[in-house]
Amino acid sequence: MTxxxxxxxxxxxxxxxxxxxxxxxxxxxxxxxxxxxxxPPIPAEAWQALPDRAAMDALEAxxxxxxxxxxxxxxxxxxxxxxxxxRIPALAPEARVQIAERTYNEHAAAFDIAGWEVVRxxxxxxxxxxxxxxxxxxxxxxxxxxxxxxxxxDESFCDIALGNTHVRGKATxxxxxxxxSLGKFWGLAGLRLGFVIGDPALIxxxxxxxxxxxxxxxxxxxxxxxxxxxxxxxxxxxxxHVDVARLDAMMQAKGAExxxxxxxxxxxxxxxxxxxxxxxxxxxxxxxxxxYEPRWMRLGLPPEHGWDRLxxxx
Numbered sequence: 001m002t003x004x005x006x007x008x009x010x011x012x013x014x015x016x017x018x019x020x021x022x023x024x025x026x027x028x029x030x031x032x033x034x035x036x037x038x039x040p041p042i043p044a045e046a047w048q049a050l051p052d053r054a055a056m057d058a059l060e061a062x063x064x065x066x067x068x069x070x071x072x073x074x075x076x077x078x079x080x081x082x083x084x085x086x087r088i089p090a091l092a093p094e095a096r097v098q099i100a101e102r103t104y105n106e107h108a109a110a111f112d113i114a115g116w117e118v119v120r121x122x123x124x125x126x127x128x129x130x131x132x133x134x135x136x137x138x139x140x141x142x143x144x145x146x147x148x149x150x151x152x153x154d155e156s157f158c159d160i161a162l163g164n165t166h167v168r169g170k171a172t173x174x175x176x177x178x179x180x181s182l183g184k185f186w187g188l189a190g191l192r193l194g195f196v197i198g199d200p201a202l203i204x205x206x207x208x209x210x211x212x213x214x215x216x217x218x219x220x221x222x223x224x225x226x227x228x229x230x231x232x233x234x235x236x237x238x239x240x241h242v243d244v245a246r247l248d249a250m251m252q253a254k255g256a257e258x259x260x261x262x263x264x265x266x267x268x269x270x271x272x273x274x275x276x277x278x279x280x281x282x283x284x285x286x287x288x289x290x291x292y293e294p295r296w297m298r299l300g301l302p303p304e305h306g307w308d309r310l311x312x313x314x
Contacts, residue, residue, distance in 0.1 A: 011286055018281045026306040029288040031134065031157060031265035033240070034303040036187030037232060040225040046217035055220040062227040063195050067162075067180065073171035074200040076207055077215050077223070081156055081181040081194030082106060087209045088177060089114035091202050092150045098124035102292060104134045104154065126150040131166065132157050135267045135290065135298045136260035142166055150202075153178045156194075159185035160237055160263040171198050184264055185236070186226050193219045240264060243301050250307075251299070254314045265300045273297040283313035 011027050060075045069075055078084050085106050089097075094115040099108045101120050107128045108118045116126070127148050131140040134157060144151065151170075155178055158165050170176050177198040183189035193215060196203060215223070226232075240263040248258055251268055260267035270276045273289035276297050280287055288298040302310050 014281065014286045018284070020284050025284045025286055026302055026309055027286045028299045028302060028306075028310070029286050030189070031184055031262070031298075031300050032189050033185055033187030033236070033264060034301050034306075035236075035239075037222075037226045037229070039188075039222050042218045042221055046221055049217065051213050051215060051217045051220055055217070055224075056215060059215065059220050059224045059227075060195075062224045063180070063197075066227040066230075066233075067165065067167050067195075067197060069167055069197055070172050072200075073167075073198055074203040076196050076203045076210075077220075078194050078196065078206070078210055079214050079216075079219075080183070080192040081154070081179045083192075083210070083214075084177075084179060084194060084196050084206065085154075086110050087206060088150070088152055089116055090209070091205055092126060092175075095125035095149070096123065097126040097128060097150075098122070099128045100130075100133070102133075102136060102290075103128075103130045104156075107152065107154065124148075126152070128152040128154065130154040130156075132164070132262050133260075135265065135288070135296070137262045137265075137267065138260065139164055140166075142169060149175055151176045155179060156181040156184050157262050157264060159233070160240060167197055174199055175202070177202060182223055182226060185233075188222065188226070191219050191222055192216075193223045237263070240301070246307070247299065247301060250311055250314065256297075259296070261298070265298055267296055267298050269295050270297045271295060280313050283309065285310060285313045 011022065011025060056077065059077050064075050089111045096117045096119050097111045098119050111118055127144060129140045131153055132138060153166050153170060155165060167178055171178055177196050180195040182191055182193040196206060244263045244266060247266055256268040256270045258266060259269045273294055273296050277287050277289050290296050
């Protein structure tokens with residue numbers, strides 16, 4: 001039996017169950033920045049021609065500069081972090097992999113499908129950590145005294161605070177892979193662009209697995225522009241921290257307790273998560289609850305026009 005998948009999103013299912021159209025709903029079930037990076041003009045040839053190697057090299061160079069990747073580590077762009085997550089288990093012989101229970105569950109699903117034994121603690125040949133964790137926001141110290149054949153550090157939500165990254169300290173360690181995503185902080189989930197940083201030998205194998213032209217021409221252009229725009233990144237970090245404080249104040253005024261999260265999403269103890277979710281659906285506000293902790297509800301940040309609607313729904 002494969003590991004069950006449970007995600008945010010799924011707005012189509014909410015619409016089918018509770019009515020309305022997509023335009024009627026505010027989707028707060030994900031941790032995607034609701035004010036995305038403004039896409040640059042995309043020339044026609046980016047849609048018509050096969051992506052060229054020079055554009056891929058330029059994108060990966062921009063990624064190396066943005067994340068300050070040390071010289072001994074490799075960088076690979078891919079069609080989303082999920083495409084990398086699905087392939088990483090094939091990089092080492094099937095054995096045991098240690099993955100926390102309350103974390104992003106695609107990692108466990110990918111290793112399970114590949115024939116690995118997923119354990120929550122104890123000895124294991126591989127380890128996956130999500131840093132900061134989704135949904136708790138907990139940071140990983142980097143301490144791991146046990147030798148590993150493979151260590152995966154998912155930093156999809158780490159760009160809100162670059163000082164917390166393990167790229168400079170861990171990316172040159174053998175067997176280590178660090179994942180990055182343009183879907184969260186930059187708000188470009190539909191672009192399907194992610195990166196892996198780390199062990200050159202493993203990344204060469206991932207490059208072969210992905211085959212030619214793994215990243216579309218438009219994504220090459222948009223991704224490079226986003227990674228080179230430090231002014232936008234710095235301003236966005238400041239705004240996200242202001243917005244998340246506003247969200248906390250709004251939820252606490254209604255009796256919710258903050259139990260975790262990041263500047264892109266917040267995790268609340270609301271007593272009965274499912275009851276809160278059902279109540280908010282009456283105002284076409286979609287949230288995230290968790291089968292393993294019925295008291296929790298996670299909210300992403302509303303779009304600019306959604307703050308008043310959320311407050312009214314609460």
